[in-house]
Amino acid sequence: MRVALFLTCVNDTLYPDTGRAVVQLLTRLGVEVDFPMAQTCCGQAHYNTGYRHEAEPLARRFSEVFAEYETVVTPSGSCGAMVRELYPRMGERARAEGRGGALAATLAPVVPKTYELTEFLVDVLGVTDVGAYYPHTVTYHPTCHGLRSLGLGDRPRRLLEAVKGLELVELPGAEECCGFGGTFAVKNPDVSAAMGADKVRNAESTGAEVLCAADNSCLMHIGGTMTRLRTGMRPVHIAEILAGTEEAVTV
Amino acid sequence: MSGTHLGMPSFPEAARDAVHDPTLRGNLRHATHTIRDKRARAVAELDDWARLREAGKRIKDHTLRYLDRYLVRVEEAVTAAGGTVHWAADAEEANRIVADLVKATGESEVVKVKSMATQETGLNEALEAEGIRAYETDLAELIVQLGGDRPSHILVPAIHRNRGEIRDIFRSEMGEWGRPAPEGLTDTPAELAEAARLHLREKFLRARVGISGANFMVAETGTLVVVESEGNGRMCLTLPETLISVVGIEKIVPTWRDLEVFLQTLPRSSTAERMNPYTSMWTGTTDGDGPRTFHLVLLDNGRTDTLADEVGRQALRCIRCSACLNVCPVYERAGGHAYGSVYPGPIGAILSPQLRGTGSEIDASLPYASSLCGACYEVCPVAIDIPEVLVHLRERVVQGGPAVRQGNRVVLKPARGHAAERAAMRAARWAFTHPGALRAGQRLTSRTRRLHPRTLPGPGRAWSGSRDLPEVPAEPFRDWWQRTRDGKDGAK
Amino acid sequence: MSSRERVLGRVRRALADVPADGAPVLRDYLREHGRRGADETVELLAGNLADYRAIVHRCTDAQLPEVLMRLLAAHGSQSVVVPPELPPHWLKAVDATRVHDRAASTPQDLDRVDSVVTGCAVAVAETGTIVLDGSPDQGRRRITLVPDHHVCVVRVPDQVVSSVPQALERLDPVRPLTWISGPSATSDIELDRVEGVHGPRTLEVVLVEG
Numbered sequence: 001m002r003v004a005l006f007l008t009c010v011n012d013t014l015y016p017d018t019g020r021a022v023v024q025l026l027t028r029l030g031v032e033v034d035f036p037m038a039q040t041c042c043g044q045a046h047y048n049t050g051y052r053h054e055a056e057p058l059a060r061r062f063s064e065v066f067a068e069y070e071t072v073v074t075p076s077g078s079c080g081a082m083v084r085e086l087y088p089r090m091g092e093r094a095r096a097e098g099r100g101g102a103l104a105a106t107l108a109p110v111v112p113k114t115y116e117l118t119e120f121l122v123d124v125l126g127v128t129d130v131g132a133y134y135p136h137t138v139t140y141h142p143t144c145h146g147l148r149s150l151g152l153g154d155r156p157r158r159l160l161e162a163v164k165g166l167e168l169v170e171l172p173g174a175e176e177c178c179g180f181g182g183t184f185a186v187k188n189p190d191v192s193a194a195m196g197a198d199k200v201r202n203a204e205s206t207g208a209e210v211l212c213a214a215d216n217s218c219l220m221h222i223g224g225t226m227t228r229l230r231t232g233m234r235p236v237h238i239a240e241i242l243a244g245t246e247e248a249v250t251v
Numbered sequence: 252m253s254g255t256h257l258g259m260p261s262f263p264e265a266a267r268d269a270v271h272d273p274t275l276r277g278n279l280r281h282a283t284h285t286i287r288d289k290r291a292r293a294v295a296e297l298d299d300w301a302r303l304r305e306a307g308k309r310i311k312d313h314t315l316r317y318l319d320r321y322l323v324r325v326e327e328a329v330t331a332a333g334g335t336v337h338w339a340a341d342a343e344e345a346n347r348i349v350a351d352l353v354k355a356t357g358e359s360e361v362v363k364v365k366s367m368a369t370q371e372t373g374l375n376e377a378l379e380a381e382g383i384r385a386y387e388t389d390l391a392e393l394i395v396q397l398g399g400d401r402p403s404h405i406l407v408p409a410i411h412r413n414r415g416e417i418r419d420i421f422r423s424e425m426g427e428w429g430r431p432a433p434e435g436l437t438d439t440p441a442e443l444a445e446a447a448r449l450h451l452r453e454k455f456l457r458a459r460v461g462i463s464g465a466n467f468m469v470a471e472t473g474t475l476v477v478v479e480s481e482g483n484g485r486m487c488l489t490l491p492e493t494l495i496s497v498v499g500i501e502k503i504v505p506t507w508r509d510l511e512v513f514l515q516t517l518p519r520s521s522t523a524e525r526m527n528p529y530t531s532m533w534t535g536t537t538d539g540d541g542p543r544t545f546h547l548v549l550l551d552n553g554r555t556d557t558l559a560d561e562v563g564r565q566a567l568r569c570i571r572c573s574a575c576l577n578v579c580p581v582y583e584r585a586g587g588h589a590y591g592s593v594y595p596g597p598i599g600a601i602l603s604p605q606l607r608g609t610g611s612e613i614d615a616s617l618p619y620a621s622s623l624c625g626a627c628y629e630v631c632p633v634a635i636d637i638p639e640v641l642v643h644l645r646e647r648v649v650q651g652g653p654a655v656r657q658g659n660r661v662v663l664k665p666a667r668g669h670a671a672e673r674a675a676m677r678a679a680r681w682a683f684t685h686p687g688a689l690r691a692g693q694r695l696t697s698r699t700r701r702l703h704p705r706t707l708p709g710p711g712r713a714w715s716g717s718r719d720l721p722e723v724p725a726e727p728f729r730d731w732w733q734r735t736r737d738g739k740d741g742a743k
Numbered sequence: 744m745s746s747r748e749r750v751l752g753r754v755r756r757a758l759a760d761v762p763a764d765g766a767p768v769l770r771d772y773l774r775e776h777g778r779r780g781a782d783e784t785v786e787l788l789a790g791n792l793a794d795y796r797a798i799v800h801r802c803t804d805a806q807l808p809e810v811l812m813r814l815l816a817a818h819g820s821q822s823v824v825v826p827p828e829l830p831p832h833w834l835k836a837v838d839a840t841r842v843h844d845r846a847a848s849t850p851q852d853l854d855r856v857d858s859v860v861t862g863c864a865v866a867v868a869e870t871g872t873i874v875l876d877g878s879p880d881q882g883r884r885r886i887t888l889v890p891d892h893h894v895c896v897v898r899v900p901d902q903v904v905s906s907v908p909q910a911l912e913r914l915d916p917v918r919p920l921t922w923i924s925g926p927s928a929t930s931d932i933e934l935d936r937v938e939g940v941h942g943p944r945t946l947e948v949v950l951v952e953g
Contacts, residue, residue, distance in 0.1 A: 278933070281933060282933050282934040283934070285933065285934050285935060286930075286934045296776075297773075297776060298773075298776065299771075299772040299773045299776070302769075302771050302772040302773075303772045305769070306768055306769065306770055306771075306772055309768045309769065310768050312764065313764050313768060316758065316761055316763075316764040317758075317764070318754045318758070319751050319754040319755050319758070322750075322751065322754070323751070332917070337746075338745070338746040338747040338749075338750050339746060339750075340746045340749050340750055340753075344746060388941075389931070390929050390931040390932070390940065391931035394931070406930075407930065407931050407934055409931060410933075410934065413933060414932055414933060417932060440929075440932040440933070440935060440937040441937050441938075441939060443932055444929055444932070444937055444939055444940050445939065447940065448939070448940055448941055451941065452854070452941075455850070455941070456849075456850040456851050456854055456889075457850075469916065472916040472917070474916045480927065480928050480929050480930065480940070481927050481928070481929045481931075481940035481941050481942065482888065482927035482940055482941035482942025482943075483940070483941045485884065485888050485921065485941075485942060486888065486941055489883075489884040489885050489888060489919075490850050490885060490888075490889075500750065500754075507911065507916050508908075508911060509768075510911055511907050511908035511911050512772070514907050514911075514922075515907050518870075522930045522936070524795070524924070524936075525791060525794075525795075525869065525870040525871060525924070526867070526870035526871065526872045526907075526922065526924040527924065528795070528923065528924050528925050528926070528927055528928045528942065529921065529922065529923060529924075529927065529942060530920075530921070530922035531884075531919075531920070531921055531922075532916065532919070532920040532921075532922075533919045533920075534916055534917050534918075534919075537877065537918070537919050539846060539883060540877055540883035540884055540885075540919055541883070541884055541885075541919055549750070551750045551753065555750065555753035555754050555757050556753075556757075558753075558754065558757040558758065559753075559756070559757035561761075564757075577934075655756075655757065658749065658752070658753040658756070
């Protein structure tokens with residue numbers, strides 16, 4: 001099986017380790033991974049800040065870049081939700097603005113074939129035990145768009161529970177937003193920081209070494225709050241946990 | 252809408268004080284978490300919840316689609332049942348109508364059931380200016396009124412006050428308004444409720460004019476419905492000789508049967524009860540039972556402008572349960588006052604900028620008062636996709652465009668203060684459609700990584716005031732990919 | 744232009760481009776939650792009434808006069824409001840002064856009465872609700888509001904339905920209706936429920952068989 005990796009602009013620039021982990025993990029599971037070099041950004045930040053028209057060229061570009069692939073995998077709940085939930089809406093809005101169905105038609109093909117990583121593993125590959133080893137205590141934060149827009153449900157948990165050596169501990173208030181919210185983090189810095197601090201305190205109360213999530217933008221906010229509050233906890237993307245094996249322990 | 256909120260600072264500014272007020276944070280946290288878990292249990296009891304929610308949404312959408320027809324029908328039915336119907340295009344007109352009706356009775360005081368519509372119009376202040384004293388009788392409204400305060404929640408306007416603060420307000424203020432608080436009043440909720448009972452009783456028993464809103468009006472029968480807990484609603488709706496109900500035009504449901512959906516979803520969503528203690532339903536006037544005169548004031552005040560917006564009109568489905576406030580992490584930390592409106596929380600963030608427009612600083616900032624986490628949409632019993640409307644209103648703020656204000660089509664200019672952001676968004680769009688430029692930027696960032704601080708000066712403090720910046724990696728992923736795959740996929 | 748025309752005109756302009764909504768609302772939600780026999784429905788009603796702090800009693804029709812006498816005595820009631828057509832035998836054992844609600848009675852008059860005894864129109868098991876519709880065995884709304892002690896007699900199983908949809912089917916919207924679920928309560932202090940505000944602080948429900 002061959003898939004295209006849509007890494008996302010944030011991961012590409014700031015979290016290449018997550019990208020390497022996805023490649024390593026999928027390759028180990030017998031999946032051939034391509035990284036189309038022309039990929040850039042899904043347009044989520046533009047769209048969610050109110051710049052839908054600026055997001056349209058990015059969405060069109062996304063559709064063109066990934067047109068030839070049968071399956072697109074992304075290690076980001078929010079970028080996955082952008083494609084799956086909001087691309088169809090962008091098409092509808094363009095139609096409502098009297099611009100015809102061209103945008104909707106361009107975007108439609110990528111919508112059903114784009115999968116968030118844990119969804120791809122559980123639903124498409126049908127695995128929950130990916131043969132990973134991770135000897136740490138981990139607490140899991142379900143990020144909002146993965147949880148509510150994509151409906152990832154217990155998929156990430158099932159994957160983590162099958163990891164050898166990993167002790168999963170319950171995060172109090174797990175389903176509460178961490179306060180990142182894209183440009184919300186800078187437009188409403190006080191509320192965002194208060195939400196982040198509460199999330200980190202809840203995480204700390206579990207005694208876990210690692211807070212795991214399936215979205216690095218949320219982890220950037222949570223991790224930045226963790227170091228500022230000097231908690232000693234680490235944020236780790238779920239791909240990096242699932243990529244680890246006994247032979248090559250990922251730290 | 253009410254003048255009390257004009258000139259409010261933007262949401263982030265107003266929220267800053269609340270976030271750093273430990274008492275307020277504690278009060279809100281305690282109250283919202285208490286009700287959140289209870290709501291979840293009350294909803295879980297009904298295994299057809301999703302179907303009730305969908306039916307509620309559909310009933311409301313259908314009503315809005317034929318609102319003109321249903322308004323005429325409700326007018327006919329109420330009139331036939333002995334009521335008088337008035338129409339108010341805006342807050343001022345509604346207040347004028349009510350003041351004139353009260354004056355015509357010769358009374359100079361009225362008792363009020365908690366009503367969002369009359370808070371929205373600022374009725375109490377308008378009546379005060381006419382020499383008419385309006386007594387709020389809902390416990391939380393009483394706390395707000397006695398404390399000279401503003402409401403901060405739809406269901407529990409005094410949610411920002413804890414029991415100790417409420418006791419202090421009762422002790423110091425009740426005497427100014429009527430019967431003073433009992434000697435030695437403590438802060439136990441039961442004693443506080445008893446103090447309110449004693450204080451208000453004389454007012455109920457002598458009241459000649461009652462003012463209410465309504466949760467629902469049934470078009471086919473002309474029946475109005477008020478859902479409440481304390482019995483103050485029943486007092487105001489049945490003891491006075493004259494009843495005036497001010498109701499938003501979107502509160503209609505077409506048929507009697509439609510109530511079977513909302514009487515199941517509303518109590519469980521709002522107070523997390525299977526059923527609230529008291530629901531009153533009345534159709535016009537009844538000989539020998541209740542008010543002899545009934546006036547219904549149908550209020551527009553920006554609702555038709557909201558109705559004209561294809562995306563935004565879903566906000567008119569709202570049944571004011573406040574589940575979205577209780578579950579909202581932003582509301583929990585910012586408190587209701589920061590929203591600068593009688594409608595706080597997620598629903599307020601989409602309702603106020605539609606009812607009032609996005610012209611003021613506070614209204615232009617409300618669509619951004621959300622992390623778009625979607626918890627509000629999940630709990631909404633009429634499935635209002637609040638995040639969708641928030642993003643839509645953000646567009647209106649930064650792009651402007653066509654809208655309807657006071658019934659007139661206008662083209663809004665983009666709000667001020669977004670020029671730098673707009674330029675940044677354009678630049679980012681350009682870079683993302685020119686991968687060569689993007690890549691050059693990524694490489695420059697990586698090569699200068701040792702120079703990047705973990706905190707930023709100036710506007711960057713919005714991020715780094717509370718969070719460290721991530722470390723920049725030695726190379727972006729795409730460079731690693733190309734280096735290790737040796738251009739296998741590098742052709743594109 | 745009148746405000747009526749102005750508002751209706753705005754509504755019509757707002758909806759001018761909106762497609763027709765011809766599809767009926769799908770009512771695929773449940774008519775009642777769970778399947779129960781008549782006895783189980785009465786049990787559920789009793790349980791849910793008690794859950795919201797109504798005091799529930801059960802008896803036969805023959806025992807009713809004695810039960811009502813006992814309840815009023817236990818409450819220390821000196822006076823009781825009687826709806827115009829309460830079945831006469833209900834109160835035959837009661838000592839308290841019977842007060843008849845007259846058109847001229849003021850709220851203050853009612854405020855001096857200790858208790859009220861009524862029948863009801865229907866009771867809803869799933870929500871623990873009794874509904875009054877102003878019939879002659881219930882009287883006008885104020886008599887069940889101002890006195891601090893309300894005793895409501897429900898004939899079971901005839902007057903009991905399972906659910907809110909079934910209750911609405913039985914009710915006439917033209918009548919003034921009051922749905923009562925427990926004594927008056929408030930959640931206004933810290934969103935925590937406490938009983939006892941303006942309505943009757945004691946609600947006793949007598950479920951009468953036969």
